[in-house]
Amino acid sequence: MKILIVDDEKPARDRLARMVREINTHELVGEAVNGLEALGLAQSLEPDIVLLDIRMPGMDGIEAARHIAKLDEPPAVIFTTAFSDHALEAFETHAVDYLLKPVKQERLQAALDATIRPTRAQASRSDDVLSELEPRQHICARVRGSLVLVPIEKIYYFHAEQKYVTVRHHEGEVLIEDPLKALETEFGDRFYRIHRNALVSLSRLAGMKSESDGHQVTFRDIDDVLEVSRRHLPGVRKIIRNL
Amino acid sequence: MPDNTEKGITGSENSTYLPDFCNADAFLRLLLVVELMAIVFALVSFDGSGSLFVHIALISVVMLWVGLSTSAILCLATGWNWLGDHLRTTIIAISVTLLMTLLASYLSLGFGSMLRYGSTAQDTGFTLMRNLAIALILVSLALRYFYLHYESELHLKVQAQARLQALQARIRPHFLFNSMNTIASLTHDEPDLAEHAIENLSDLFRASLAAEASISLQQELELTRSYIDLEALRLGDRLKVNWQLPGTEPLLSLPALTLQPLVENAIYHGIEPLPAGGVIDIVINAVDANIEISISNPLIREQNSRERKGNQMAIDNIRERLALAFDGAAMMDLSETEARYTVKITIPTTEVA
Numbered sequence: 001m002k003i004l005i006v007d008d009e010k011p012a013r014d015r016l017a018r019m020v021r022e023i024n025t026h027e028l029v030g031e032a033v034n035g036l037e038a039l040g041l042a043q044s045l046e047p048d049i050v051l052l053d054i055r056m057p058g059m060d061g062i063e064a065a066r067h068i069a070k071l072d073e074p075p076a077v078i079f080t081t082a083f084s085d086h087a088l089e090a091f092e093t094h095a096v097d098y099l100l101k102p103v104k105q106e107r108l109q110a111a112l113d114a115t116i117r118p119t120r121a122q123a124s125r126s127d128d129v130l131s132e133l134e135p136r137q138h139i140c141a142r143v144r145g146s147l148v149l150v151p152i153e154k155i156y157y158f159h160a161e162q163k164y165v166t167v168r169h170h171e172g173e174v175l176i177e178d179p180l181k182a183l184e185t186e187f188g189d190r191f192y193r194i195h196r197n198a199l200v201s202l203s204r205l206a207g208m209k210s211e212s213d214g215h216q217v218t219f220r221d222i223d224d225v226l227e228v229s230r231r232h233l234p235g236v237r238k239i240i241r242n243l
Numbered sequence: 244m245p246d247n248t249e250k251g252i253t254g255s256e257n258s259t260y261l262p263d264f265c266n267a268d269a270f271l272r273l274l275l276v277v278e279l280m281a282i283v284f285a286l287v288s289f290d291g292s293g294s295l296f297v298h299i300a301l302i303s304v305v306m307l308w309v310g311l312s313t314s315a316i317l318c319l320a321t322g323w324n325w326l327g328d329h330l331r332t333t334i335i336a337i338s339v340t341l342l343m344t345l346l347a348s349y350l351s352l353g354f355g356s357m358l359r360y361g362s363t364a365q366d367t368g369f370t371l372m373r374n375l376a377i378a379l380i381l382v383s384l385a386l387r388y389f390y391l392h393y394e395s396e397l398h399l400k401v402q403a404q405a406r407l408q409a410l411q412a413r414i415r416p417h418f419l420f421n422s423m424n425t426i427a428s429l430t431h432d433e434p435d436l437a438e439h440a441i442e443n444l445s446d447l448f449r450a451s452l453a454a455e456a457s458i459s460l461q462q463e464l465e466l467t468r469s470y471i472d473l474e475a476l477r478l479g480d481r482l483k484v485n486w487q488l489p490g491t492e493p494l495l496s497l498p499a500l501t502l503q504p505l506v507e508n509a510i511y512h513g514i515e516p517l518p519a520g521g522v523i524d525i526v527i528n529a530v531d532a533n534i535e536i537s538i539s540n541p542l543i544r545e546q547n548s549r550e551r552k553g554n555q556m557a558i559d560n561i562r563e564r565l566a567l568a569f570d571g572a573a574m575m576d577l578s579e580t581e582a583r584y585t586v587k588i589t590i591p592t593t594e595v596a
Contacts, residue, residue, distance in 0.1 A: 008518075009421070009477045015428035034518055055417075058518040082420035101420060102427035 001112065002029045004047035006038040006064070007080065008056040012101065016051055016080070019108055026112055035059025035067075039140075039147060042068050047075045049115050051099075054081040059137065059149075066127045067140040067147070074123040076115045091129075135186045139167055141174035148174055152190065156204045156219050157226060158183050160197040168224060194236050195229040208240050259326045260393035261336065261386075264318040277310035278303060280381070305351045309343045309378065316343075329390075337382055344378035345371065402567060414451050418474075418507065425477050440476055443469035450499045457568070460495040460527075460534070464488075467503045467525075474510055481520025482510065493529050495592055498568045501561060505538045505586050508557050513540025513584060524583075532592050539585035558586070565590075 003026050007013045013031050020028045029045045032038040034056045042050060050068065054061040065077045079091065079098040091098050097111055118126070138149040156168045164175040165183065184191065184199055191199040194217055206218045208228065215233060216225040217240075228236050262269045284306075285299040316339050326332045348371050422444055429437035446469045450456070458466075475482050502525075509523050521541040528535045558577065565573040565588065574589040 008515075009425070010479055011425040011428035011477060012421075014432060015424065018431065055515070057516045082424060083416040101424040 001026045001048040001115070002045070003027065003112070004030050004032065004038065004041055004045060004050045004075070006032040006035070006050060006056070006061065007053040008033050009053075012053065012080075016103065016108075019103065019105055020051075020112075022105070023109055023112065035061060035064030036149070038064045039067050039149070042071060042075060043147060046073070048117055049076045049078060049112060051078050051080055054079055060134075062130050062133050063136045063138065066130050066136060067138070067149075069123040069127040069130075070140060070142075071123075071147075072120075074118060074120065076117050077126070078111055078115065131182075131186060135189075139174075139176060139178075141167065141176045143174060150174060152187065153203070155201055156222060156224065157198055157200040158191070159226065168222075170221075192236070192239060194232050195227055198226050200226065202239065205239070205243065207243070208236060259321065259332050260329060260390045261317060261321070261326070261332060262389060263321070264314040265321065270314055273310060273314055274307065277306050281306040284377075301351065305347045305374075308347045308350075309340065312343045312346075313340050333386055336386055337379070340378055340382040341375055344374050348374045414448065415507065415511070417511075421477055422473050425473070429476065436476065440473055443473050447473075447503070450503075453499060456499045457496045458499045460497060461492050463497060463499065463502050464492075466500065467506055470503050470506060478510075478514065478520065481517070482514055483520065483522045485522055485524045487524070487526040489527060489529055493527075493534050493592065495534050495590060497590060498564050501564065501568075501588075502536060502538070504557055504561055505588075508554055508586075509538050509540035509584075512554050513543060516543050517541060529592075530589075534590050534592055535587060536590070537585055537587040539583045542579055542582055542584040561588075 003020050005013055005016050005020070005028065007016070013033075017028055017031065020026055026049075029047050030041045032041050036059045038050065038052065038061075039059070041047075050065075052061040052065055056064075061079060061081075065079070068074055068077060077097075080101055080103060081088070081098060082101045088098065097115070099107060099111055136152065138151055139155065141148050141150065150167060150169045154170045156170075158180060159166045159168065160180045163177070165178060165180055167174050167176055180197070180199060184193055187199070190203070191201055192205075194200050200217060200219075204219050204221075206220045208215055208217050209225075210216075214230075215228040215236070217228055217236065218225055262273075264270060264273070281303040282299055285295070285302045288302075289295055289298050313336075317336060320326055320335060320339075326335060352367055352370060422440065426437050426440050426444070429440060446466060450458070450466050471482070471484055506523065506525065514521050514523065524537070524539045526535075526537045526539075558575075562575050565575060569590060572591050576587045576589075578585045578587070
């Protein structure tokens with residue numbers, strides 16, 4: 001099995017790397033220092049197993065795992081953590097595998113031996129489990145076969161059209177498959193529902209104008225407008241007033 | 244954190260400063276004190292005519308009656324939740340005592356004239372006023388005593404709780420296990436560094452286990468350096484520390500592990516979330532009769548609520564310990580600029596912790 005090690009601390013990476021090398025049945029293919037790099041290497045190196053630290057700068061392990069779960073052939077993820085009470089509880093109840101640092105050789109071997117690569121369905125279940133922990137900091141979209149990450153704070157709105165959701169951000173737009181309902185649950189404190197098909201960023205909202213056929217919201221810095229449904233009009237009014 | 248502390252104490256069943264009059268022990272102690280006072284008054288007022296014991300007995304009857312009935316009523320009042328805040332408690336306690344004194348005095352006057360003993364009808368008014376005045380003074384003294392007692396107990400409880408919190412917050416499990424992991428890694432590749440790391444970790448634990456010890460500023464700085472050395476092993480060149488110390492280290496003693504947790508906070512919230520790391524500034528200045536210590540780190544705005552709460556808890560904790568150690572004379576200021584978060588503590592040099 002091909003193994004990718006992800007940890008922001010060099011001593012931690014060195015130790016895991018040495019331990020993996022001592023196991024003959026597994027091969028170390030790479031090391032990453034944060035979630036972002038891990039995501040890139042997970043695509044290019046195609047590891048079978050990712051040993052993923054939870055607390056890392058930039059993108060943490062939980063979020064990285066959620067993006068990794070959306071790859072075509074997602075590797076199995078085993079979290080490594082020194083101490084993280086809240087996350088461990090979620091893992092216990094949903095049987096996501098994790099190792100406590102300092103990791104014991106036997107425990108590592110047992111965890112690696114027991115691991116089978118998940119199917120896409122299994123991976124997406126683990127994404128559901130992890131989604132309970134923290135909202136993501138990025139939206140991950142696939143553009144021509146490679147992953148594109150959009151920071152949440154750069155997003156103007158999500159707009160649902162048939163099968164896909166358009167994510168409008170500062171440099172253009174990407175398509176994702178996440179249902180709007182799930183996005184609303186995850187980012188409810190930063191985005192507001194203005195229509196059955198749209199969520200808008202509270203920090204990007206500029207105002208509202210009324211047209212002959214209804215109301216539309218406008219945004220800072222971009223010319224896009226989105227229709228506000230009658231049902232959501234009172235709520236949107238209140239928000240605009242408090243801007 | 245302080246919210247919890249307050250709730251823990253004032254929210255308990257004993258929210259009034261009065262002792263529990265429904266408790267048999269407290270009741271008996273009160274009766275004993277009342278009886279002793281009755282004897283004192285009897286001795287003072289005895290003029291040699293008649294029997295001393297009858298005199299004592301009469302005064303005791305009146306005073307015990309006041310004591311008993313007042314306690315009984317206050318016991319009931321507590322049970323019915325009549326007492327409310329301190330002001331209300333005081334007013335109720337005084338009114339009940341005066342009322343009972345008035346009642347007891349009337350009864351005793353009637354009784355006394357029947358026995359042809361004690362006050363005569365001419366000075367009824369004077370006797371009532373005198374008894375009321377005595378009762379007012381005694382009950383005021385008693386309430387003052389109860390209040391002081393209550394306050395000192397409260398203070399002890401707060402102190403104990405603060406100590407407990409301090410102890411719990413001192414070594415973050417996160418830090419402990421990461422250090423252990425670093426040491427496990429170094430043991431293999433760089434035994435000398437591992438050995439040094441274990442020494443540093445031991446120093447920190449020794450200090451954290453010596454609860455409430457005061458140490459010199461110099462020792463505290465050494466502990467802080469031990470801590471920074473450990474974190475540097477883990478974080479590598481992501482962690483840079485810029486020290487600015489005065490030429491001569493000021494003489495000052497402070498509770499052990501006052502600065503270290505502030506630096507720990509700075510690293511945890513200001514350096515670890517940055518992929519490229521950053522700089523911690525530690526600046527110590529002697530200004531007039533004060534020592535100013537400021538610790539600043541890069542400000543990270545995108546923090547989740549859990550981390551902000553963690554930071555707040557650590558800050559509250561240190562604030563509480565400073566308040567206890569310097570009796571309120573030490574100050575702690577938090578400030579934010581565009582790019583940096585600074586904690587400054589000011590400690591008077593005259594006070595010795």
